Amino acid sequence: MIKILSIFGTRPEAYKMIPLVLEMRDRPEVHAEVCVTAQHRALLDQALTPFGIAPDYDLNIMTVGQTLEEITTRVLRGLPLVLKDAKPDIILVHGDTTTTFAASLAAFYAKIPVGHVEAGLRTYDKYAPYPEEMNRRLTTALADLFFAPTQVSRENLLKENISDKAIFVTGNTSIDLIKHTTRKDYRFNTEALNNLDFTKRIILLTAHRGENRGQPMENICRAALRLVRENPDTFLVWPVHPGKAVVEPANAILGGQERILLTQPLDVVDMHNLMSRSFLLLTDSGGLQEESPSFDLPTIVLREVTERPEGLAAGTLVLAGVAEDSIYNEASRLLTDEAAYKKMAAAENPFGDGQASRRIVDAIIEGNFR
Numbered sequence: 001m002i003k004i005l006s007i008f009g010t011r012p013e014a015y016k017m018i019p020l021v022l023e024m025r026d027r028p029e030v031h032a033e034v035c036v037t038a039q040h041r042a043l044l045d046q047a048l049t050p051f052g053i054a055p056d057y058d059l060n061i062m063t064v065g066q067t068l069e070e071i072t073t074r075v076l077r078g079l080p081l082v083l084k085d086a087k088p089d090i091i092l093v094h095g096d097t098t099t100t101f102a103a104s105l106a107a108f109y110a111k112i113p114v115g116h117v118e119a120g121l122r123t124y125d126k127y128a129p130y131p132e133e134m135n136r137r138l139t140t141a142l143a144d145l146f147f148a149p150t151q152v153s154r155e156n157l158l159k160e161n162i163s164d165k166a167i168f169v170t171g172n173t174s175i176d177l178i179k180h181t182t183r184k185d186y187r188f189n190t191e192a193l194n195n196l197d198f199t200k201r202i203i204l205l206t207a208h209r210g211e212n213r214g215q216p217m218e219n220i221c222r223a224a225l226r227l228v229r230e231n232p233d234t235f236l237v238w239p240v241h242p243g244k245a246v247v248e249p250a251n252a253i254l255g256g257q258e259r260i261l262l263t264q265p266l267d268v269v270d271m272h273n274l275m276s277r278s279f280l281l282l283t284d285s286g287g288l289q290e291e292s293p294s295f296d297l298p299t300i301v302l303r304e305v306t307e308r309p310e311g312l313a314a315g316t317l318v319l320a321g322v323a324e325d326s327i328y329n330e331a332s333r334l335l336t337d338e339a340a341y342k343k344m345a346a347a348e349n350p351f352g353d354g355q356a357s358r359r360i361v362d363a364i365i366e367g368n369f370r
């Protein structure tokens with residue numbers, strides 16, 4: 001029996017680890033436990049509840065206005081006791097958060113092998129995204145098994161002299177989650193969504209990245225307002241990420257406007273079912289860029305760079321940057337050019353086929369990581 005401890009702390013990590021935890025629970029060869037750092041307390045709890053996952057360990061590190069230094073040191077202080085108690089054969093971390101890096105470092109200090117899920121994403125720009133680019137590079141240095149979502153991420157790891165034998169191309173686990181969430185006759189948990197006018201074309205917007213705070217966030221809001229005003233058959237829905245830097249411009253520029261709904265962040269079941277009924281996605285989220293092609297949902301990326309070039313190559317994503325005009329122009333084009341829209345919507349999802357969790361568990365069971 002292999003004892004595997006998954007450690008994560010934020011909503012996006014949770015959504016990508018949930019299908020893996022569910023898969024591990026189905027395997028008799030594995031004893032799976034979960035430790036949350038709760039770097040984002042409320043969003044994390046909202047994520048786990050619908051899937052019946054209760055953490056075995058909870059560091060509960062979040063404080064108001066927490067700094068990166070505080071997150072890192074609290075994880076480093078809290079984890080040794082958990083590792084001592086759980087005695088895992090291997091820990092699993094996901095992606096690029098500060099929890100990911102700090103948990104990998106704690107496991108290294110305890111000489112416990114680390115499996116990195118969603119390994120090998122890169123922009124090669126130290127400060128974009130910040131701090132995620134360095135979190136994932138540092139995690140690469142500490143990990144023993146690398147679960148690369150795509151060939152591109154595998155090649156990034158090979159360039160950094162990671163042994164080919166330690167890399168497994170699995171697809172992204174975020175795609176695995178869709179089969180647990182999406183239903184035709186779905187009734188939303190967020191009541192306002194049940195009353196949406198789905199005869200209109202739904203433009204779904206999310207924005208939360210650190211580097212989009214300030215002027216870029218205002219540009220995004222203004223571009224969204226113009227789009228909705230100039231296209232009467234559209235309706236904008238924005239699940240607004242908590243945090244002043246997002247809430248304030250969202251309310252100031254888009255609050256109380258016609259055909260615009262600002263909601264609380266959605267749980268992932270609502271999110272996926274809303275994506276399946278939407279026409280266009282505008283987002284700076286990494287996870288949503290991967291999931292949207294599985295809903296035939298063309299996606300405009302509100303960033304200057306993306307570490308998901310597979311989506312650009314496959315034609316599922318357009319990189320718009322964060323200037324008001326470029327966002328407006330790219331979105332307008334897809335609202336008016338039917339051929340361009342259809343081509344994007346029909347493109348195949350390059351990020352995964354829904355089988356990533358099974359491949360990861362197979363690799364751990366067969367792998368020689370001790």
Ligand code: UDP
Nearest residue numbers: 012015239265266267268271285286287288
């Ligand atoms: N998500 C969600 N509700 C929201 C926004 C995002 O359920 O209101 C989900 C989304 O489907 C994806 C994950 O959260 O699975 C992505 O998280 P987020 O956009 O917060 O972060 P990123 O992927 O950029 O790290």
